[in-house]
Amino acid sequence: MSNISIITMENRRLYPAQVYNSEDKELINTIVSIDGIYDLLYRGQKILVISNQYDQQGNNLEIFYGQLEKEDIKCIFNISEEESNRELNSVMTLSEAARKWGLSDGSTIRKAIERGKFEKYEIKQAGDVWITTYSAMERVFGDIKNEEDAFIIYDDFLYYIFRHYNSDASFDYLKGEYLEKKIKENEEAYQYIKEVFTKALSAIRDNRNVIFKKKRNNKVMMVMCTEKELFHYVEYLPFRRMMSSKRCQQLLEDLRDV
Structure with a gap:
């Protein structure tokens, strides 16, 4: 393998x-x-x-x-298989990490590596590129700079999106007043989802980070600093089975109009 x-x-x-x-x-x-x-x-x-x-x-x-x-x-x-279970699905290059943590460049992180601040499993050299993880950066450098100004999205919101997707998928089996009720509820849910992503987009345009976190332990899951990152995230919602393709296209169009 x-x-x-x-x-x-x-x-x-x-x-x-x-x-x-x-x-x-x-x-x-x-x-x-x-x-x-x-x-x-x-x-x-x-x-x-x-x-x-x-x-x-x-x-x-x-x-x-x-x-x-x-x-x-x-x-x-x-x-290795062991490493694949250690958050290396959330890896980033040192230059990305420096940008997200508000450091001048990747050299600050390189110096920390040279001084043995990182554990061996927290960093890896991939050709000419060094990579690390969110949890490693938090441990060595602390919270992301100016996190108090960031727009925080917790993982329970992601579950909310998933439930919205399931509601979309059930429409073919509903009829009459119950269908009308569900369509109305679904539209209200969509408006809330759009509102959150609109606020995230506005935060990025105000030079603020958008940070996805686990509510249980406040750990960082992902950081977005650019509109491109946010739009890529939304584009892949259908592939994650979190939103129908039709709703995702509507959300992308609505965000582009902001």
Whole structure:
């Protein structure tokens, strides 16, 4: 079984990734080494990847089957089964971590690594790129800078979205007044969901972070600093089975009108 993990520029996590030369139409020769993959990419060739796919929170997306080139990939690294259970689905590069924690650049984190501030399992070198996790950054650097000004979204809101999706899916089985009642409730739920994402978008435009947290222990799940990150998150709601494609398209259009 492959132990190769790929993080794309859209922050999708591909693991375990079966990697082939895009010219290998019969999928005969799996590329098993990181060096072999980089060799192809730096020669301007594409790789074909078949893999499970996850978002930043570790939620399953649809199976990934497609071609990638160097510009599509943030980093590639080997990951053990033990490490795959240690939040490496929420990894980020040092430059990303520095931006999210309000540090000048990744060099501050590199110095912390050199001084042994991180545990070995909290960091990993992927080619020329170093990666770490949200929990590791919190342990070493504390809360995200200016967190009191951030817009916080707790995981119970994500469960609320999921229930909204299930309500959408039940309409085909309802009739009459009960259907009308459910449609009204569903629309009210959508307006609340839209309101939360609209506030998140406004926060980003005010140069504030949007932070997703676990309500139980206040741990950071994800941090968004740009509109692009927020829109990517919304675009993938149907793949996470959290919203119907029709509602997601409506939400994207409504947010673009803000």
